[in-house]
Amino acid sequence: MAVAATAIGSAPALAETTVFRNFSLIDGRGGAARPDSAMVVTDGRIIWVGAASQVPTQLPADSQTVTLDGKFVMPGLIDTHIHLGNVHDLKLNEQYYTRENVEADLKTYAAYGFTTVAIMGTDKDVIFSVRNAERATRPSMARLFTAGQGIVFRGGYGGVPGINRPVTNAKEAAAEVDAQAAKGADYIKFWLDDELATMPKMPPEISQAVIDAAHRNGLKAFAHIFYLEDAKRLVAQGIDGFVHSVRDQPVDKALTDAMRQKNVVQVAGTLSREIAVYAYGKPAPQLEDPFFQQALSPAALAELGSAERQKAVSQSPFYKRLPGFFDRAMDNLKRLGAAGVRYALGTDSGPPGRVAGYSGHWEMELMVRSGFTPDEAIQAATARGAEALGADDLGTLERAKWADFVVLDANPLRDIKNTRAIDAVYIAGRQVPSVKR
Numbered sequence: 001m002a003v004a005a006t007a008i009g010s011a012p013a014l015a016e017t018t019v020f021r022n023f024s025l026i027d028g029r030g031g032a033a034r035p036d037s038a039m040v041v042t043d044g045r046i047i048w049v050g051a052a053s054q055v056p057t058q059l060p061a062d063s064q065t066v067t068l069d070g071k072f073v074m075p076g077l078i079d080t081h082i083h084l085g086n087v088h089d090l091k092l093n094e095q096y097y098t099r100e101n102v103e104a105d106l107k108t109y110a111a112y113g114f115t116t117v118a119i120m121g122t123d124k125d126v127i128f129s130v131r132n133a134e135r136a137t138r139p140s141m142a143r144l145f146t147a148g149q150g151i152v153f154r155g156g157y158g159g160v161p162g163i164n165r166p167v168t169n170a171k172e173a174a175a176e177v178d179a180q181a182a183k184g185a186d187y188i189k190f191w192l193d194d195e196l197a198t199m200p201k202m203p204p205e206i207s208q209a210v211i212d213a214a215h216r217n218g219l220k221a222f223a224h225i226f227y228l229e230d231a232k233r234l235v236a237q238g239i240d241g242f243v244h245s246v247r248d249q250p251v252d253k254a255l256t257d258a259m260r261q262k263n264v265v266q267v268a269g270t271l272s273r274e275i276a277v278y279a280y281g282k283p284a285p286q287l288e289d290p291f292f293q294q295a296l297s298p299a300a301l302a303e304l305g306s307a308e309r310q311k312a313v314s315q316s317p318f319y320k321r322l323p324g325f326f327d328r329a330m331d332n333l334k335r336l337g338a339a340g341v342r343y344a345l346g347t348d349s350g351p352p353g354r355v356a357g358y359s360g361h362w363e364m365e366l367m368v369r370s371g372f373t374p375d376e377a378i379q380a381a382t383a384r385g386a387e388a389l390g391a392d393d394l395g396t397l398e399r400a401k402w403a404d405f406v407v408l409d410a411n412p413l414r415d416i417k418n419t420r421a422i423d424a425v426y427i428a429g430r431q432v433p434s435v436k437r
């Protein structure tokens with residue numbers, strides 16, 4: 001009797017099955033779009049994908065069908081380097097970091113087709129609760145991966161005041177890594193930069209301690225870097241990935257060989273960051289673009305286009321050098337790709353003026369401008385992003401993966417700007433709302 005009662009009590013809820021059909025499929029693994037495709041989704045997972053003419057006939061009687069004639073379907077996009085929750089309009093302050101603001105940002109990313117984001121070290125601990133709640137269900141906003149609080153050298157570059165706890169030595173650094181791991185960080189992030197020789201740089205014994213502690217906890221260590229020589233030393237120290245391009249000089253064969261041999265990933269190229277940091281020093285065309293505008297509040301949009309803002313940006317001490325760093329990042333990401341180094345797509349969006357969601361589409365456009373094909377840019381933002389994060393059930397539209405996908409009105413393999421022709425975004429098989437801030 002007890003056994004029968006248990007069996008009845010644990011009977012699964014009726015499965016929810018949807019058949020999506022008649023679209024052209026870009027599955028994230030590369031190659032041309034496959035016309036007349038179909039996908040069967042049960043409880044948010046893909047259980048079948050193939051030609052629309054061959055959809056299995058034995059489906060539940062209550063299955064829903066969504067016909068997508070003339071549409072293109074690509075995997076949900078992944079941004080491997082973002083920050084969220086700390087900005088209100090164009091002001092950054094840790095006091096804005098609330099669950100509500102975090103979730104508002106995740107909804108913005110999702111509306112732009114970015115169904116997964118990786119936050120790089122500026123989260124408060126409520127992020128773990130948001131993430132764990134998402135992972136227990138079928139989320140209606142972007143899935144998130146988090147480093148918790150990234151590791152900052154005291155007095156040095158990086159982090160957000162009031163969130164990150166700067167460290168002064170290797171012992172403190174290892175303890176801070178252990179603290180993030182104990183909370184459930186998905187990876188460890190640290191900053192190694194001197195902000196163009198204006199701040200002290202994290203010393204080598206601390207970066208080594210961070211990397212070793214991350215690995216001892218079974219986590220990957222990802223670094224913010226700027227200089228070629230730092231990138232080389234970190235590869236020798238066992239780093240797993242870089243979340244920015246080298247920007248001081250061209251990457252050389254010694255670095256690309258070492259990255260390839262040690263399987264170090266260029267997690268993010270942040271090309272859109274390198275241009276966004278100076279783009280608003282003069283009237284910027286995207287301020288008039290509705291696809292850009294919908295990510296921002298009216299107040300933020302007005303301020304970003306204001307004469308005061310342009311003056312402040314253009315009077316920054318490094319303003320004249322910034323276009324050179326952008327060009328260097330563009331060239332170096334292309335060099336890494338050509339040398340067979342693994343890479344994914346990340347924007348460093350989130351801080352004021354680096355616009356959530358929009359930035360990822362700009363990033364793909366810039367990758368293509370730097371010499372990647374549209375197919376490569378889309379793979380960087382899908383399959384390769386999932387690989388960089390170790391997310392086995394995301395990134396491609398294949399059997400057993402989550403049904404996270406973007407429905408487009410035009411073919412992005414023909415013109416990368418067609419990634420912006422978004423008709424609908426689905427996470428775990430359910431359409432998510434579009435967002436107007």
Ligand SMILES: [Zn+2]
Nearest residue numbers: 081082120348
């Ligand atoms: Zn960042």
